[in-house]
Amino acid sequence: MSSSTSTIKLLNLPRLKDNGTNYILYKEWIPNVAISKGLRRVLKVEKQLTLQDAYDQKEAQVHEMMYETISTSTFMQIKNKLSAAAMWKKLTSIFKEKGISTQENLLNKLQNQHCPDDRDIRIHLTNMSRMREELAAMGKSISDDSYATYIRTSLLTSYRPTLETLNIASQMIGKPVSSSLLIQFAAILEVDTPVLKCTSDFQAQAQALAALGNDMICEIVDTGASNHFTGYHERFKNFTAIKPIPIKAADGRTFSMMDKGDYPTQLPMGPNQKPMPIDEPRLLWQWQHQNLE
Known part of the structure; x- marks a missing residue:
């Protein structure tokens, strides 16, 4: 042979x-x-x-x-x-x-990940994804809810406002924030990014979303974000009560989201374009007077 x-x-x-x-x-x-x-x-x-x-x-x-x-x-x-x-x-x-033993050690490592201040968030998220894949190869499947929790706890405190916003949106639509959504937001939000001059002669390294090599498709719409929370009960349609959602304002005061419904408004369509009427989901807030001092 x-x-x-x-x-x-x-x-x-x-x-x-x-x-x-x-x-x-x-x-x-x-x-x-x-x-x-x-x-x-x-x-x-x-x-x-x-x-x-x-x-x-x-x-x-x-x-x-x-x-x-x-x-x-x-x-x-x-x-x-x-x-x-x-x-x-x-x-x-x-x-x-x-x-x-190896599985338990790797799971514990994944659960206790923290992104240092001087570390690239993309490298941090890639390492977490690799650990999840290794656990899957060892027969330990990590649910998306658990993985999303690990990501949230691993991020810097600078990301907390964004995470709170996502949590509020999640409660409004009744769906949990997925790990993929967290990764997308964390990857495109640059912590402490300097504000650049908006003049034609200013030179700076390309920092746009496309320049960073991100293939996420985004649409930017000016909806007047400050109006997403309103105290005008009479302007709502399909008005329903919800479980109170606590919100802390920038000045330290606390208020709660008490109800929700559709709010008739108009979406700007650009110069010389007729605004498009829409029914926008919004929340009705009520101040908690005991926290006003």
Whole structure:
């Protein structure tokens, strides 16, 4: 038999990491390769081949397949097992125990992430995404609600006003803020970005959303944001009460959103264009007089 037909191609096989982060994938790959090479019986210790030499050759091929994809330290733990089946059983036992500890450590690391003041927010979010993917590969799925919570707690205090706005909007529409939405807002909001001069002769590095390589499609509409909260009850349509939402004003006073409904208004369409009438969802506020001092 020529070497081209007796040697297993290992170029596409993953190396088993010592911390077990890719063990779940590894234990699926190896048996599949064994089956594709006609080695299933060797892993299952079903010694039913026609010749002893043929079986020994198959054993050696499976041994080589594992040796080429594990580290030296792991090899030292399984090398004394005589059969490929015994080696595989020992290997799965080692990483089943190790995987639980590694999974817990990685989950704890993800839950306690904090973005330093001098760190690129995009790098921070990419690292969190990588940890979530590694946990998924280990069999630990992180729900979107949990992941969004981890992102919120990891962001700088400078992001709190934006997060509060998103939370209010979430309560209004009755849907949670998704992790993808948080990532989009966090990535495009530059903390402490300087205000540049709006003159034709001012030179500065491109900082527009498109210049930063973000493919998020945005529309900017001047709706008169200060009017989204109004105290004029009589102007509402489809008026309904809601669970009070506490809001803290810039001057330190506190008020609550008590009701919501559609508010007839007009959307500016640009110079020489007729405004478009719309029914805009708004909130009715009421001051909490005990906090006015």
